[in-house]
Amino acid sequence: KNQVEQSPQSLIILEGKNCTLQCNYTVSPFSNLRxxxxxxGRGPVSLTIMTFSENTKSNGRYTAxxxxxxxxxxxxxxxxQLSDSASYICVVSARETGANNxxxxxxxxxxxxx
Amino acid sequence: EAQVTQNPRxxxxxxGKKLTVTCSQNMNxxxxxxxxxxxxxxxxxxxxxxxVEVTDKGDVPEGYKVSRKEKRNFPLILESPSPNQTSLYFCxxxxxxxGxxxxxxxxxxxx
Numbered sequence: 748k749n750q751v752e753q754s755p756q757s758l759i760i761l762e763g764k765n766c767t768l769q770c771n772y773t774v775s776p777f778s779n780l781r782x783x784x785x786x787x788g789r790g791p792v793s794l795t796i797m798t799f800s801e802n803t804k805s806n807g808r809y810t811a812x813x814x815x816x817x818x819x820x821x822x823x824x825x826x827x828q829l830s831d832s833a834s835y836i837c838v839v840s841a842r843e844t845g846a847n848n849x850x851x852x853x854x855x856x857x858x859x860x861x
Numbered sequence: 862e863a864q865v866t867q868n869p870r871x872x873x874x875x876x877g878k879k880l881t882v883t884c885s886q887n888m889n890x891x892x893x894x895x896x897x898x899x900x901x902x903x904x905x906x907x908x909x910x911x912x913v914e915v916t917d918k919g920d921v922p923e924g925y926k927v928s929r930k931e932k933r934n935f936p937l938i939l940e941s942p943s944p945n946q947t948s949l950y951f952c953x954x955x956x957x958x959x960g961x962x963x964x965x966x967x968x969x970x971x972x
Contacts, residue, residue, distance in 0.1 A: 781960050790865075790951050790963030791904075836903070849961070853903035 749774040751839050753852035760859055764827055768855045770820040770837030778842035782811050782822045785834045785854070794822070794835075827859045863888045867952050867964035874942055874971055882937045882967050884952030890962075892955045893935040894919070895927065897948040898966075904951065910935055942971040 751772045760766050772780070779798045783791035795804045795811040797820070804811050808825045824831055837852040865886045874880055886893065894909040896919075906919030910929040924946055926938040935954075939946060947970050953961040 788949070788966060788968070790953075790965050791961075792963070793960045796960055849906070851904045853901065 749841060749850050751837055751850045751852040753837050753855050755855060756853070757856040758858070760827055760857070762827060762829060762859050762861050765823065765825050766827060766857065768822045768835050768857070770822070770852055772818050772820070772837070772839045772850070774839040774841050774850050776842040777815060777818075778840040778848070780813055780820050780840070781838045782809070783836040783838060785836055787833070791836055824857075829859050829861065832857060832859045863962065865952055865954050865962050865964035867950075867967050870965065870967060872967060872969050874969070876943055876971055877941050880939050880942060882950060882969070884935045884937065884964060885933050886954040886962070887933065888954060888962065889932065890954035890956050891932070892957065893929065894953050894961070895925070895935070895937045896951045896953065897921065898951060899948050907937070944971045947971050
């Protein structure tokens with residue numbers, strides 16, 4: 748069964764600290780993995796995308812890693828800011844055509860406090 | 862500006878009163894989808910469309926209808942809303958092989 752699991756469910760960190768969010772998946776055949784940031788009450792916005800052959804991708808203070816062998820990904824946030832408070836969603840695409848090939852994690856709720 | 866526009870942003874309605882949530886995209890995307898998001902459950906696909914006049918059920922289609930008469934529009938119709946359809950709804954669009962662009966969401970409350 749195709750599944751995406753994220754941990755932790757929620758996380759509170761001090762402003763300026765680093766943190767790492769985890770994503771494990773069982774989606775097969777794998778196509779790509781995206782991390783989205785979702786502010787409260789808003790739509791998700793894409794942060795990074797990685798295909799099978801990529802094992803790291805950065806977007807400013809966000810760095811995503813992918814281990815396709817163990818089917819794990821992580822999102823590392825450096826020098827956190829208050830504006831990083833949001834939910835972070837891991838989305839894995841299966842390698843098949845169609846608009847229904849996305850599998851969503853339930854997200855990690857990150858709160859950055861001053 | 863490339864975007865997906867949903868309306869309304871907030872809606873409170875009564876059980877059984879038909880409603881439509883509109884969705885429009887200006888990126889000429891083939892794919893469009895509707896999702897609902899509930900606490901602890903993440904985003905779940907309701908319906909999707911791969912092109913004009915091509916729609917199919919997602920994971921939770923019961924109680925919903927959609928249509929895709931034009932490429933840019935993909936309305937979500939609740940013929941007889943019930944309280945268990947209270948949720949946060951997102952419309953999204955994409956080109957094949959690319960990531961989805963999401964709308965800002967519609968918070969629906971059915972009383």
